[in-house]
Amino acid sequence: MLDVRVVRERPDWVRERLASRHGGDERFIDDLLELDRRRRALIAESEGLQAERKRASKEIGALMGQKRFEEAETRKQAVRELGDRIESMQRELKEVEARFEELMSRLPNLPHESVPVGADADGNVVVREWGERRQFDFEPRPHTELCERLGLVDFARGAKLAGSGFLLYTGWGARLERALIQFLLDLHVREHGYTEVSPPFVVGRHCMFGVGQFPKFEDQAYAVQEGLDAETLGRLYLIPTAEAPVANIHREEILAEADLPIRYVAYSPCFRAEAGAAGVGTRGMIRVHQFDKVELIKVVHPDHGYEELESMVADAERVLQRLGLPYRTVLLCTGDMGFAAAKTYDIEVWAPGQGQFLEVSSCSNCEDFQARRMALRFKSAVDGKNRFPHVLNGSGTALARLYVALLENCQQADGRIVIPEPLRPYLGAEVIGP
RNA sequence: GGAGGGGUGGCAGAGUGGUCGAAUGCGGCGGUCUUGAAAACCGUUAGGGCGCAAGCCCUCGGGGGUUCGAAUCCCUCCCCCUCCGCCA
Numbered sequence: 001m002l003d004v005r006v007v008r009e010r011p012d013w014v015r016e017r018l019a020s021r022h023g024g025d026e027r028f029i030d031d032l033l034e035l036d037r038r039r040r041a042l043i044a045e046s047e048g049l050q051a052e053r054k055r056a057s058k059e060i061g062a063l064m065g066q067k068r069f070e071e072a073e074t075r076k077q078a079v080r081e082l083g084d085r086i087e088s089m090q091r092e093l094k095e096v097e098a099r100f101e102e103l104m105s106r107l108p109n110l111p112h113e114s115v116p117v118g119a120d121a122d123g124n125v126v127v128r129e130w131g132e133r134r135q136f137d138f139e140p141r142p143h144t145e146l147c148e149r150l151g152l153v154d155f156a157r158g159a160k161l162a163g164s165g166f167l168l169y170t171g172w173g174a175r176l177e178r179a180l181i182q183f184l185l186d187l188h189v190r191e192h193g194y195t196e197v198s199p200p201f202v203v204g205r206h207c208m209f210g211v212g213q214f215p216k217f218e219d220q221a222y223a224v225q226e227g228l229d230a231e232t233l234g235r236l237y238l239i240p241t242a243e244a245p246v247a248n249i250h251r252e253e254i255l256a257e258a259d260l261p262i263r264y265v266a267y268s269p270c271f272r273a274e275a276g277a278a279g280v281g282t283r284g285m286i287r288v289h290q291f292d293k294v295e296l297i298k299v300v301h302p303d304h305g306y307e308e309l310e311s312m313v314a315d316a317e318r319v320l321q322r323l324g325l326p327y328r329t330v331l332l333c334t335g336d337m338g339f340a341a342a343k344t345y346d347i348e349v350w351a352p353g354q355g356q357f358l359e360v361s362s363c364s365n366c367e368d369f370q371a372r373r374m375a376l377r378f379k380s381a382v383d384g385k386n387r388f389p390h391v392l393n394g395s396g397t398a399l400a401r402l403y404v405a406l407l408e409n410c411q412q413a414d415g416r417i418v419i420p421e422p423l424r425p426y427l428g429a430e431v432i433g434p
Numbered sequence: 435g436g437a438g439g440g441g442u443g444g445c446a447g448a449g450u451g452g453u454c455g456a457a458u459g460c461g462g463c464g465g466u467c468u469u470g471a472a473a474a475c476c477g478u479u480a481g482g483g484c485g486c487a488a489g490c491c492c493u494c495g496g497g498g499g500u501u502c503g504a505a506u507c508c509c510u511c512c513c514c515c516u517c518c519g520c521c522a
Binding site: 040043044046047048050051053054056057058059060061062064065072073075076077078079080082083254375377384386 | 451452453463480481482483484485490491492501502503
């Protein structure tokens, strides 16, 4: 959620910033400002009347105390009419406020000044590349083929169970997935100082709203229903990312400044309906309805939001460095960023079997956009005022695509997979294959 | 799922229709005293909104209602606790 005051004070600037994203949203600014004016006028007026009623009611109480009942009755009649006016005014205020909130909640965050302006992914900027792409003396196979040959993932039976886009890992395939999760969690906990949490894999809609998933992207979520009770449909949602529960941990709290920074790491499966994306890269494990992810979340002082973003990206990159997987880090342009983000870096790992880079991490500073939506504040040690912290999220990293890259990069001519050194203790093997 | 009890400020805990945004205690912060600390004493300490400001309004789990007036009465939803049933 944007700060209304900023919209009020610098509407042209806000319009320009919004237009630099995907565009279109800037046209709501005039409506928004009009609703804001109307809203404040109604508040001022109805509060004046409320003050009057409050005073009069106290007087009535005093008259009753003095047993001057007739005078009290006369006053009551007048105050009753006042009450009616207040009520109708507040009904109108409520409507105006609902429309105002609706508009506010659908406006995306404003891009940070350091974000390149661009319409789509073509405007993104590669900020660094790491690692040498391996030279193969044979044709590197795609992960799908490797998985099938080695019996790591049973795509057909996964689809049989839950439909296409759901994976059944088997044998060493399942063990490798588990080893990766463990490796990632340990890396971030032991070496990067994050606190491990294990959240619910479903959240209420208030949490989805808090991180900016709702209301705009409700069509992308899996809604849960309890048994046969249709009333309960939509009370809970399968999480699309651990960001949904973890970023909301301290919602509606006022933290002490000394509590900051807070750094959490969490493993969770992620569920994405991917409505409208049917047929787009649906083969294999690159785009699926359920995948595992280790997520990083930070809640930090606004003065340090951007240094914390840089260190978060470094933490995520370390994953690929340790595994020896070549990658590049991309600064997203205004047109390619997510709804809540003010600045985002994507990390893309090289997948030789695909002949392309795969996005395995997306690290964003959402500034106070989410904190506003979830009423997350901290008390400033300087002036005692309550302020909104910056909330950051980053994948550290997504598993399915990391898995793809690992298999494709580490494959041998005979089809075996040589496991990267740091992962061996977790897997309990150096090589997968016959 | 059934029966009962309960949600008040950072915490504990009063308040059952009026001057109550809320006693008191603890904790926190500031001060006095002290070489320093403790103790004692004094003061201070919820959130949100509107307003240039003075100030005003709202909030006692959420929403709705009764009333001139609601923390207090009614309805409803949510959450927590105890017991029973079922169950990983």
